[in-house]
Amino acid sequence: MDKTSTDKASTKYNVPALNKALLIIETLAEQADPMGVSDLCKLLEIPKTSAFFILNTLESQSYIRKTEDGKYALGTKFLTISASILNKMDIRELARPFMRELRDSSHYTVHLAVLDHGEALYIEKQENEGFVKFSTYIGQRQLLHISGVGKALAAYLPLPLLDSILDEKGLPRRTDHTITNPDEFKKALVTIRSQGYAIEDEEGELGVRCLAAPIFDAQQQLRAAISITALRNDLGVQQIPMIGELVRKTALQISQALGYTDTEFPINIPE
Known part of the structure; x- marks a missing residue:
């Protein structure tokens, strides 16, 4: 079937009134201010009678609302629908293509x-194609202070929750580089928030470096963290700013896919 035949087949089953309703909704979404019936009809070339019936139907279902001066804007129903869509998103499925892109561009494991219960729980992994493979696995848990994702999560937790986790889990030493002092750890979290990504430099395992960044949702709630893991010899100190920024941008892209609207991560943490 050629394109002309396909187009004819697709338009054969269109519902004209529904097409007009969708055009009205999309137009109201694009406009900064409410629009009157006459303006809508002129812009969309829709007869006033058709527009009147469509607008009344949409208004009765709260898809649009009428302002005091008789103009129209989108209604609250779309907030309910968008919240439902966002709540049903599987973050693993949503993040997977971004993780693959980060893996392919950095050549590190992601x-x-x-x-989860005061620890970082791995829920997805994209292994690099190199000779060295890391023994991490989906379902593995890491203490917050010895993993990149853990530090990225800890940096954005409310202070009472962070204190509760540190009281319960402590800051046990894993290597000579592990931060074991709570005040020092909190200072490190301030640095993470200021630069937008965390650095875990042989704090959990000698010879291994991780760079991580947080992921937020539409309600600006902390949802997850993403990281790259590399051998120290494969990720030199001079590369950290560039790769860290790449991780941060990937985390921001995932956040925006979840409905996060800010262009940066928060500097201050909630009380």
């Missing part, structure tokens, strides 16, 4: 983790 992890996705969430906070």
